[in-house]
Amino acid sequence: DAGVIQSPRHEVTEMGQEVTLRCKPISGHNSLFWYRQTMMRGLELLIYFNNNVPIDDSGMPEDRFSAKMPNASFSTLKIQPSEPRDSAVYFCASSLETGGVEKLFFGSGTQLSVL
């Protein structure tokens, strides 16, 4: 299995621009998570989906952030407009929810720099 695939690996953009991060979860997994890693706050859960449906988006910092999961094999996290404080590493993770605690499988992350 190829694991969780994220693209791009690095993104450098200017303040005000739209940024779209992409994720392909592990085939067969039914839960997908978007996390953000910063030095100040560590790994923060932004949003998670179960069976393509958003379950909890309470971690999404502002309306500038939105996430979609149009099908079981693809998800996007969009920031519009982007700001310098959005600079961080964004991780996508997937798991197979079986009613117990989920062991997450993470992608390699997208390093976002907003100038």
Place this chain on the structure above:
Amino acid sequence: DQQVKQNSPSLSVQEGRISILNCDYTNSMFDYFLWYKKYPAEGPTFLISISSIKDKNEDGRFTVFLNKSAKHLSLHIVPSQPGDSAVYFCAASGANSKLTFGKGITLSVRP
């Protein structure tokens, strides 16, 4: 408000010695705890876990201890190896099964 706290940002140990990574939590509803390991430019990977009904879980060189009364857990690595140098995240889960992570601790194992 951090519900899972890793108060030491870094730890340096000599190869062959024991590494002890600490983690504290505030939410008494957490009942499952995990440690993830992260190398640079990679995503975190699952390392070891422990249920709240246990106080110890061992897997090779890695042992996790849980002290529920103190709301404290620790990861012991014995013996430490240079390849163990990474960022270690403590995570906790409650009834909703969502994982809450700490900020991570950077472990450096000196040859």
